[in-house]
Amino acid sequence: MRGDVPHVVILGGGFGGLNAAKALAGAPVRVTLIDRNNHHLFQPLLYQVATAALSAPDIAAPIRKILHRQRNCEVLMATATAVDVEARQVALEGGPPLDYDYLVVATGAVNNYFGNDHWEAHAPGLKSLEEAIDIRRRILTAFEHAERVATEAERAPWLTFVIIGGGPTGVELAGSISEIARHTLARDYRNFDPRHARVVLVEGQDRVLSTFPEPLSRKAEAQLRKLGVELMLGQRVSSIDAEGVVLGTQRVAARTVLWGAGVQGSPLGATLGAERTRAGKVRVAEDLSLPGHPEVFVIGDLASLDRPDGGEVPGVAPAAIQGGQHAARMILNTLRHQPRAPFRYVDQGSLATIGRKAAIADFGRIRATGWLAWVLWLGIHIMVLIGFRNRLAVLFDWAWAYLTYQRSARVILTNTPARSPDTD
């Protein structure tokens, strides 16, 4: 313990945790931000790493570099395994527990297989850089297998890509894979035509992107079909194995199945001893604190909070950013003996991208689709990413990809050797 100022521990260096830390800059507190990775991840573009358009470092920046000028903040790369809210301690893997005066839990969400965890082996989700590189490997390797096999019957499952879940991640993956097959790889194989690859998007509801107004969903579906994506709406998955998926009674033979059907609160949330939703999110008080523990805040994708006008605060980056800033303000309020205030999520509008010149945008009264929505999406992400990375390289990767249809990260990385567990 250095100094006698209160110690704020933040778990997670995503949008929520990072913004909580930043909002405490210059405050009379000592901040420790803990993440199991060394990097903050710009998750909205993770699908671009999975589909070989960007490299992993393009969308990741070292947390300690982002915060290195903030003298009251220490960054630790460590894995938090549990919180003891009574003792006010966080248990860390491979080290002594850490005491806190205030705690901000921002550990986010993990893939949710709804009780079918064995599906994960055959249908990876997209939550981390490692998963993105795994998905990239699967997509690119499938085409390599297709080139090697001797018969069309063997080839077809390698050229069939099934994406489960018609939310933003599923739509982005389906659109990108279709573009890879139809443009990027179009002339690279000798034994088959990649343009004949099947990309199937499966959604349990009767429309994709169901958080958007229905007319926008229909536009998105039309844009997906134009990109060559087959839509299977109102279809539920009954099983997944190495050979493909079963939808109701129909079997689709596919060697590449990707999961975008749902997320659940990170396992750390279960150790907080609070009520949780069916999706494992922690029900928080209106100031984002843990009921009965005003010194603990839960923010971002791990938190469940109803909005006054109905519906939950969504699990999106702006909600996490605003939540992190709110938690920081509430800690400062308490230090100044001021009252708490309820968290009010400000909806800045929604954008979903589908592919090249294809997107939908919903800013309440203003809606856009197609080319215009895509340019909006691109502009916002370029701006945010340039601010985040301070790098023009990403811009050049994008401009190059746009002009040439080529993807600059078409590299299959096999498992990196982990020879010495003590250094991992």
Next chain:
Amino acid sequence: MRGDVPHVVILGGGFGGLNAAKALAGAPVRVTLIDRNNHHLFQPLLYQVATAALSAPDIAAPIRKILHRQRNCEVLMATATAVDVEARQVALEGGPPLDYDYLVVATGAVNNYFGNDHWEAHAPGLKSLEEAIDIRRRILTAFEHAERVATEAERAPWLTFVIIGGGPTGVELAGSISEIARHTLARDYRNFDPRHARVVLVEGQDRVLSTFPEPLSRKAEAQLRKLGVELMLGQRVSSIDAEGVVLGTQRVAARTVLWGAGVQGSPLGATLGAERTRAGKVRVAEDLSLPGHPEVFVIGDLASLDRPDGGEVPGVAPAAIQGGQHAARMILNTLRHQPRAPFRYVDQGSLATIGRKAAIADFGRIRATGWLAWVLWLGIHIMVLIGFRNRLAVLFDWAWAYLTYQRSARVILTNTPARSPDTD
């Protein structure tokens, strides 16, 4: 078998194999290039991936994209396990064997631990992208551990980096790690000063870069010392474990040990049934063919050939490129019933880089050191890389790194999950 033209099989998509394939463009042959990776790797810059300056896709390009316009060439991603020179067949993992009329073996070299293969777990070498990412993870994670430990005694081994081998790879790694500690990370930690990290370069001979003239080695040593690298010359490693290395009778406690002390011919060379050197290289005839098998060529790092003026053809990229072109020409000569010609390696000069504004260059009569040699090195590599990648992004990564001392790929990637072995 398509068509009745001779089938040339090339094993390996490195500098040698790729240039053999290119030199056969338009020739009346059918070419199959086989590599276990989907990418050609620009190996001279691999250390920059290991030291977080470049991302993996920056120095790797899909082999089939490089060759996609060459209609007589097919690319297969597959692992060759053995060659049967009598049956003229290559055995492939997970598939039927492949017949050839001509074979070019260009599978390169692997790390050589001189009979101490158990050292590999503690001292990885730098031959593949996966190893580069592993080394990057070890370097960056060591600093993270140093931030977490409680005492100076625990911290010191995490801040000691030992590089075994004073050849180009060892020198590049030592110089880069020292720059990372002294510049890139200088202000990012709270519990220690990264500038106090020890970087130790161990070399068995009495000078580094011993393939260069001695005055240049001495210049390189001075430049290394200026960068803060400790040199231990004339020192041999007697053991390596998870805690450090033993040099003679002196123990150096270090959690990060890297291997750059030697390479040996790839294991595939052993299946050719020919005489091999102590380093596992295949002794080839003067036209680069396998003695007794004029239809088989061995080129690049796997081949051992004495030069008329003494010494071996070195294991460098220009020798592999020239070897690939020569093998292709010899195949075409045979098809045209023309005689074979001996391979003449043209030495284009040598460059070794040490760090920012530090390098040595030897072009026979012209030698350079320091700033001038570094600009030469940079210019040549930028030109080659831009031709190779057609991308300006790398240039911006470099310019950014030069101006800010920051490294754009400071991302620790843990092992990517390999859930479904059948897709790997």
